[in-house]
Amino acid sequence: MNINGATIGHTGDTDLLTLASNLATVAGNITATGDITVTxxxxxxxxxxxxxxxxxxxxxxxxxxxxxxxxxxxxxxxxxxxxxxxxxxxxxxxxxxxx
Known part of the structure; x- marks a missing residue:
């Protein structure tokens, strides 16, 4: 796992998830195997x-x-x-x- 400030990834793809105030940005696709709730x-x-x-x-x-x-x-x-x-x-x- 590679954590660089607000960016989370791994050695082959270092920018998978970026965190900011009230925002999470995913670089790629998201798969949910359960329910998704949108508030x-x-x-x-x-x-x-x-x-x-x-x-x-x-x-x-x-x-x-x-x-x-x-x-x-x-x-x-x-x-x-x-x-x-x-x-x-x-x-x-x-x-x-x-x-």
């Missing part, structure tokens, strides 16, 4: 897209290009069907009352 409101990607829940109850996907698209892809090669289902608490309560 802030936004996830920003390097190409300008963001995922945000800045308004309680809303989920916002944004892109900074004029011809951007929302693509939902099912990676299951046996059926390949994807769907978006919009459900509200009121709808769930009404369906429950009907039974």
């Amino acid at each position: 802030g409101n936004d996830i920003t990607f390097g190409n300008g897209e963001t995922i945000s829940n800045g308004t309680d109850g809303d989920f916002l996907l944004t892109t900074d290009v004029t011809d951007g698209a929302f693509v939902l892809k099912n990676s299951n090669s046996t059926d390949g069907n994807s769907k978006i289902e919009l459900v509200s608490e009121m709808q769930i309560m009404q369906e429950t009352d009907m039974k």
Whole structure:
């Protein structure tokens, strides 16, 4: 392990992790084998897209290009069907009352 001030790495790659005030920068990829919890409101990607829940109850996907698209892809090669289902608490309560 190689620690040089706020930079952590190893002999073959000395700048894997850089620490600053309220910020950790990883030079490379991160793999999580468990859950990821985001306590802030936004996830920003390097190409300008963001995922945000800045308004309680809303989920916002944004892109900074004029011809951007929302693509939902099912990676299951046996059926390949994807769907978006919009459900509200009121709808769930009404369906429950009907039974």
